[in-house]
Amino acid sequence: GENVEQHPSTLSVQEGDSAVIKCTYSDSASNYFPWYKQELGKRPQLIIDIRSNVGEKKDQRIAVTLNKTAKHFSLHITETQPEDSAVYFCAATKGNMLTFGGGTRLMVKP
Amino acid sequence: NAGVTQTPKFQVLKTGQSMTLQCAQDMNHNSMYWYRQDPGMGLRLIYYSASEGTTDKGEVPNGYNVSRLNKREFSLRLESAAPSQTSVYFCASIRTSGSNYEQYFGPGTRLTVT
Secondary structure, X not given: OOOEEEEOOEEEEEOOOOEEXXXXXXXXXXXXXXXXXXXXXXXXXXXXXXXXXXXXEEEXXXXXXXXXXXXXXXXXXXXXXXXXXXXXXXXXXXXXXXXXXXXXXXXXXX | OOOEEEEOOEEEEOOOOOEEEEEEEXXXXXXXXXXXXXXOOOEEEEEEEOOOOXXXXXXXXXXXXXXXXXXXXXXXXXXXXXXXXXEEEEEEEEEEEOOEEEEEEOOOEEEEEO
């Protein structure tokens, strides 16, 4: 089955700096890659996604890139703010199946 | 439009007890999922239902059973709870239409087995 690895597991940045979280996947048939943000005690919320026929997608301060050949995708957050502090999960989707990475705890220091 | 709802929000069980976690969605989504999330870890798929009348095992199905009662409801049953099943359980639904996805999680059920 699919295997998704996510790095780093924790990331601490200064407010205003950029943060990058990277994921790799194993199954070349995966074709949809969502990213979720989970605040403490809350449910995961979809923040951005990318499909396999697109190399990059941007939404305000958040961008995602996908390299299908290398089977990796990344989340980029620019101008980080304290409210960006949360756990971020990547996922790879094949058909109806989502496989999640282990998560990255992002801490933005004011 | 309530989205995805789950009951109960919290539950404490003794080892060997049984219970059913309920999930419902009012968005007319085809696919529904049950995940567990252990402290500090990612989400692991227990079971999923691609459409009404079908269910399939995910990554960690042992100790669980599911029922897709109708298009709206997907329940998860623990027949004989064990301390290893202490976790937060999330239900999710996805509507797929061609290459478009809409994904939503429920608020979660925090289960403790003593």
